[in-house]
Amino acid sequence: MVRGAFPKGCRLCVCGAKLVVFVTGVCNRGCWYCPVSPRKKGSDVSFANERPIRSERDLVKEAELMDAEGASLTGGDPLTRLERAVNIIRTLKDEFGDDFHIHLYAPAESVREGAIEELDGVGLDELRVHPSPDSTVNRRAAEVLEDSGMDLGFEMPAIPGEENWILEVAKLADEYGFDFLNVNELEFTESNAEELRRRRFERVDDDLSDAVAGSERTALTALSEVANDVGITLHYCPSEVKDAVQFRKRIKRMAKNVARDHEEIDEEGLIVKGIFEVISGDPEDLADVLINILEVPEEWVYVDGSRVETKPFVVDELADVLSDLEEASRCEIRAWIIREYPTWDRTVVERWPVRG
Incomplete structure (x- = not known):
């Protein structure tokens, strides 16, 4: 589901054209639904797609091999290693030019003026904020970002039964002039499966999917309810997009260069x-x-x-x-x-x- 202009970061992602840069596994948030693999979670390691980053050349090489048109910086929380994130953005922009589109994910708790100024200054194109359950934290982050030159969005999981959280974040994003709200289907991963089961969540009735039952319904119900009240882009992303679309298209781009x-x-x-x-x-x-x-x-x-x-x-x-x-x-x-x-x-x- 998309209502409004599809965020540029998403357009490149579904084409398999985004280099995925895992800046660090370090994060102070501790979300119970965190999907990051146990190998990376909590560890201060960096990867460009599946390649460990040991030098700037590793980063550039991986982007070249997949004919990347942009990059997404993720973690963990990239802002816990701000200098590293800034250097990655600068390296990619210097190598591939200003049109190389870069977006970064960060929890609302980490959004602070000094960090945003540095990211703005080095040419970050788009910032995606993972909202907190605490509305005060989200509002504080929105206030910091209000005058930013970047494209702004909130990105969050659709937790079954949490429609009100999505509605609240959508209205806050609209109030502060954000560009979009992305809501992702929640899914079982190696690192969060035990906690999801403990909270009595179940998989959808599909042997090929790890999606959480009820997540899609929660997302679509909330976004449909708020659609007439806000002027921002509203986007729901099913879990299958990551594997069946984004990853497959990325490896097809790579195959012709590495075979x-x-x-x-x-x-x-x-x-x-x-x-x-x-x-x-x-x-x-x-x-x-x-x-x-x-x-x-x-x-x-x-x-x-x-x-x-x-x-x-x-x-x-x-x-x-x-x-x-x-x-x-x-x-x-x-x-x-x-x-x-x-x-x-x-x-x-x-x-x-x-x-x-």
């Missing part, structure tokens, strides 16, 4: 390739046999540690003669076809053996 000559890209944007796993022997000897005896093009053969990678059809075609290949290369071999994400960590999605 090597021997790797193929399937319709979902996953990398598909053949693997000869060398159990004993020298992988270079196997590569030599493939190139010089079996005449596999050299650019289709890639040695990675104990693995020799190649086109998937090459492994398929050699499945019936693996024993001959082992004898010629003096290697013990296992053969696989794998599908993996084109991300920095190259997470394997599917692997199946090829036997002769």
Whole structure:
């Protein structure tokens, strides 16, 4: 559901064009529904998509690999590491120009004048404030932001039964001239599942979804009720958008830039390739046999540690003669076809053996 002009950060997000920068896992808010993974939650670590940020080059490289048109800075609370967040924004703007759209998420409790002035000064385009259950905190944040040059919005989860919280935040955003209110479908994650169950929330009746039952109804009921009373954009974002739309489109953008000559890209944007796993022997000897005896093009053969990678059809075609290949290369071999994400960590999605 969208009523009004779709926020630019959202437009780029659903196209898979936003680099996701996890500034830090540190946050003083302690929301019981926080979806951040246990690996990152509370830890002072930084990532650009799945890539750990150890230098400015890591940040820029990841943006280049996905042809990013913007970035979203998230956490944790990026404002607990304000200098880091400012440096990230400055680096991206210097590298990609002023049109590279950057938005940042921050809890209302962290919104303070000095921080906002720094973010404004370095060129932050859009600030998304996570409202507090305390209306006084939200009003104080709105007052600080009233004269900001950035696009402003509140962004919050749709907690079943909390329609009044959404209504209150929508009216406050309208009162202070904010541009939008985003309401996200609440979902079960590894880090919040126990607390959600303790509060007797259930999953929707769908094996493919982790959404919380009643969350969508709460969002749509509240936004419909307040729609005629405010002039700001009202936007409801279902949980499926993150995985089925945003993530899928992002990996498709990345795949065409990271796939090597021997790797193929399937319709979902996953990398598909053949693997000869060398159990004993020298992988270079196997590569030599493939190139010089079996005449596999050299650019289709890639040695990675104990693995020799190649086109998937090459492994398929050699499945019936693996024993001959082992004898010629003096290697013990296992053969696989794998599908993996084109991300920095190259997470394997599917692997199946090829036997002769």
